[in-house]
Amino acid sequence: xxxxxxxxxxxxxxxxxxxxxxECVDICPQVDGLEFPVFVRGDDGYPRVACEExxxxxxxxxxxxxxxAIAVEAGDGTERYGPADARAxxxxxxxx
Amino acid sequence: MRLAMVSLGSCLGCxxxxxxxxxxxxxxxxxxxxxxxxxVVDRKGIPEVDMVLVEGVIRNGDDYRKAKQAxxxxxxxxxxxxxxxxxxxxxxxxxxxxxxxxxxxxxxDASFEGEPQGVRRxxxxxxxxxxxxxxxxxxxxxxLMRSFLExxxxxxxxxxxxxxxxxxxxxxGVSLPQAGPHRTTDAEAAEKKCLLEQGFLCMGPLTRDGCGxxxxxxxxxxxxGCRGPSxxxxxxxxxxxxxxxxxRLTRAxxxxxxxxxxxxxxxxxxxFRYCLAEALLRRRRPGGSAPFLYRLGERE
Numbered sequence: 110x111x112x113x114x115x116x117x118x119x120x121x122x123x124x125x126x127x128x129x130x131x132e133c134v135d136i137c138p139q140v141d142g143l144e145f146p147v148f149v150r151g152d153d154g155y156p157r158v159a160c161e162e163x164x165x166x167x168x169x170x171x172x173x174x175x176x177x178a179i180a181v182e183a184g185d186g187t188e189r190y191g192p193a194d195a196r197a198x199x200x201x202x203x204x205x
Numbered sequence: 206m207r208l209a210m211v212s213l214g215s216c217l218g219c220x221x222x223x224x225x226x227x228x229x230x231x232x233x234x235x236x237x238x239x240x241x242x243x244x245v246v247d248r249k250g251i252p253e254v255d256m257v258l259v260e261g262v263i264r265n266g267d268d269y270r271k272a273k274q275a276x277x278x279x280x281x282x283x284x285x286x287x288x289x290x291x292x293x294x295x296x297x298x299x300x301x302x303x304x305x306x307x308x309x310x311x312x313x314d315a316s317f318e319g320e321p322q323g324v325r326r327x328x329x330x331x332x333x334x335x336x337x338x339x340x341x342x343x344x345x346x347x348x349l350m351r352s353f354l355e356x357x358x359x360x361x362x363x364x365x366x367x368x369x370x371x372x373x374x375x376x377x378g379v380s381l382p383q384a385g386p387h388r389t390t391d392a393e394a395a396e397k398k399c400l401l402e403q404g405f406l407c408m409g410p411l412t413r414d415g416c417g418x419x420x421x422x423x424x425x426x427x428x429x430g431c432r433g434p435s436x437x438x439x440x441x442x443x444x445x446x447x448x449x450x451x452x453r454l455t456r457a458x459x460x461x462x463x464x465x466x467x468x469x470x471x472x473x474x475x476x477f478r479y480c481l482a483e484a485l486l487r488r489r490r491p492g493g494s495a496p497f498l499y500r501l502g503e504r505e
Binding site: 128135178194201203 | 290331336337338339340341349353362363364365367368369371372374376377378399401402409410413415435436437439440442444452453456484485
């Protein structure tokens with residue numbers, strides 16, 4: 110059997126923010142019909158990361174999450190839409 | 206610390222929040238000096254201060270001069286309320302050209318001689334003067350304003366990493382699909398259940414947190430986005446509030462996207478009620494980057 114290297118934790122779900130809408134499970138392309146899905150519906154009403162090795166880093170879950178609860182580490186350090194507008198960054202930094 | 210409060214074109218709701226702080230307001234006034242605040246002290250002209258809270262929009266030349274004066278005479282300028290941060294409800298005036306709007310409001314034969322010159326297009330205060338900190342909210346919740354003032358009067362202007370209203374919301378999910386999309390006037394919402402999944406147009410996923418989601422969790426009223434766009438919406442130029450909400454409503458109701466889109470009659474009011482004037486969102490507005498967007502059926 111081929112040895113699969115364990116990857117670093119890629120997907121983190123913040124339980125304090127998560128509202129249990131399961132939108133991540135619905136939108137993830139690596140869930141339906143897969144033997145090792147990325148997300149599964151947990152028994153406690155929250156999604157659970159089951160198999161991070163299946164993740165293709167499309168970041169759909171991070172974009173779709175309504176509560177900003179999912180953080181996916183893009184391994185190569187690139188930002189999702191490129192660097193944000195300088196004015197937007199300044200405005201966000203000063204916002205309370 | 207000397208604190209002033211300047212009111213530009215606004216409804217004065219933020220001033221009322223300042224008064225609603227009750228016992229904290231007394232300790233604030235006794236420990237700091239408040240030389241200029243319309244509802245608290247009677248004085249003409251803005252004096253030299255350390256921090257000025259500016260609320261409202263720059264609607265005409267008088268407002269612009271007042272904002273410029275406030276900037277010159279203070280060390281820190283804070284944009285208070287959604288009007289000052291994003292243009293707020295007065296920003297919806299960008300749906301009409303200035304002349305059309307005045308004619309519509311005051312009649313065809315009204316005369317505006319001797320009145321201050323209005324701006325052609327409404328923009329947030331930070332498009333005119335430098336702003337050091339923002340406190341959005343329509344009006345900002347009393348507790349939030351109090352903690353903001355406690356931080357800033359101790360010497361440092363606070364900022365916090367914003368999430369969305371959903372992250373504070375204490376509702377549970379429902380089984381999908383549901384009926385909809387509908388409005389709160391047409392259908393009854395189940396208590397303590399997610400309004401978006403019940404088919405109501407809720408702007409919670411795209412709105413900045415800090416209010417505690419009291420409208421949704423406690424009163425069952427869908428969020429209309431009064432705290433302005435969240436950090437994600439501001440930072441990511443491809444994140445479209447309309448497309449995101451339509452996607453979620455499509456998922457909740459199980460209908461076709463165009464059916465959901467047809468059910469929403471007024472996209473400018475529904476998705477951009479408090480941030481139509483914000484320059485960062487301009488390309489994502491219903492009318493694109495056109496200077497004015499006319500309401501449906503009103504184009505001449």
